[in-house]
Amino acid sequence: MRNRRARTRRLIEYGGLVVKAGLAELLADDRATLLGGFLSLRDQLAGLGDERSAEPIDPATVKQRWRRRGLRTFDADAAEKHAGDAGRASTDVTVATPAEGTGGRRR
Numbered sequence: 001m002r003n004r005r006a007r008t009r010r011l012i013e014y015g016g017l018v019v020k021a022g023l024a025e026l027l028a029d030d031r032a033t034l035l036g037g038f039l040s041l042r043d044q045l046a047g048l049g050d051e052r053s054a055e056p057i058d059p060a061t062v063k064q065r066w067r068r069r070g071l072r073t074f075d076a077d078a079a080e081k082h083a084g085d086a087g088r089a090s091t092d093v094t095v096a097t098p099a100e101g102t103g104g105r106r107r
Helices: 002-020 031-045 059-091
Strands: none
Touching: 031 059
């Protein structure tokens, strides 16, 4: 059961990356085009190059370039979220209410 949950979580995360990259919207949810793109990426990483290119692309270079760009995007998103959280913290008002069934006492 644990393996199934881990696999499901991983698949959901991969789908989130497709959405985060804007591919689902850009391709109007055209799954065949998306799959073709993924297969092309796989070929590049396998050292097969691009079908339009006469020269093979160094897979390590491609992977490193993609990783750097992905890390920059994650970092930018985290910084944006942190800035948004900091801005909200100064303007949000939290009201504590007694928990139901505690006679007005907080747990």
